[in-house]
Amino acid sequence: MKDMSHLPTFDDVIAAHDRIRPYIHRTPVLTSTYLNELTGAELFFKCENFQKAGAFKVRGASNAVFGLSDADAAKGVATHSSGNHALSLSYAAGRRGIPCHVVMPSTAPQAKKDAVKGYGGIITECEPSTTSREAVFAEVHAATGADFVHPYNDPRVIAGQATCSREFMEQVEGLDSVIAPIGGGGMISGCCLTLSNIAPDVDIFAAEPEQADDAYRSFKAGHIIADDAPVTIADGLKVPLKENTWHFVSNHVTDILTASEQEIIDAMKLTWARMKIVMEPSCAVPLATILKNPDVFKGRRVGVIITGGNVDLDKLPWMQ
Incomplete structure (x- = not known):
């Protein structure tokens, strides 16, 4: 079972x-x-x-960010996203006053990249494939120790x-x-x-x-x-x-x-x-x-x- x-x-x-x-x-x-x-x-x-x-992704992102303990929140949050989860997590992290690290494909719409930066998110770019996204994210995650908020899983x-x-x-x-x-x-x-x-x-x-x-x-x-x-x-x-x-x-x-x-x-x-x-x-x-x-x-x-x-x-x- x-x-x-x-x-x-x-x-x-x-x-x-x-x-x-x-x-x-x-x-x-x-x-x-x-x-x-x-x-x-x-x-x-x-x-x-x-x-x-x-x-809609601001719903899930906010639930993850505001559900963290103060100790975990202090390390910030991190994710990989083509856009909406990235900017939603950046929004929620900004509201809680904690850092947000985001891996985004280089091909993501400029409007979404601009929004992430506007909310205070820190962007690292990757190639537009799931393989590249996850590999680059692993490096960012290891370097920051931030709480991983997966975009949907x-x-x-x-x-x-x-x-x-x-x-x-x-x-x-x-x-x-x-x-x-x-x-x-x-x-x-x-x-x-x-x-x-x-x-x-x-x-x-x-x-x-x-x-x-x-x-x-x-x-x-x-x-x-x-x-x-x-x-x-x-x-x-x-x-x-x-x-x-x-x-x-x-x-x-x-x-x-x-x-x-x-x-x-x-x-x-x-x-x-x-x-x-x-x-x-x-x-x-x-x-x-x-x-x-x-x-x-x-x-x-x-x-x-x-x-x-x-x-x-x-x-x-x-x-x-």
């Missing part, structure tokens, strides 16, 4: 929500008549693009991300499905943790780029398949699942749906045009998959998590 004692529980989610409440926004839920008519579904968008630091992070779907359930009644993007699986794991406890009848869908579809292939194969350096416009979804997130995905996700690069760009542009909100490419993948699979969602009340809005405004995908 596999040991599950390290996995977060719903009690951890409740504790996380109490701990992070002073440092996060309770983000709004928006709707669009146009998108409802286009999809044949009733869509409710949980707008984590309006979250502190511009992304950390139980504290998963419990923090789960507070998003907990709020969502309080804000919208009678959802049939919830869909969110999947990269490493932190947000989806949080959804699984919350919904399996308080709304077990709600279907959980994950949305992934076709060009970085390792979670989709893992889901179909029944074990983790990891790509080292996929290339996709959805820069937040390039990382592979790990054992903790795989536990939640393999046990609670209904299905994983994929979308092409052009479908992602079209859905992003459509959301900008119709809902007047800034979202990044990774967040457009759920809507792209809903538009691509109308029969799956038709006539249903669907919660869509928009995970972040940290976009390089000088490099919008439809302007390339």
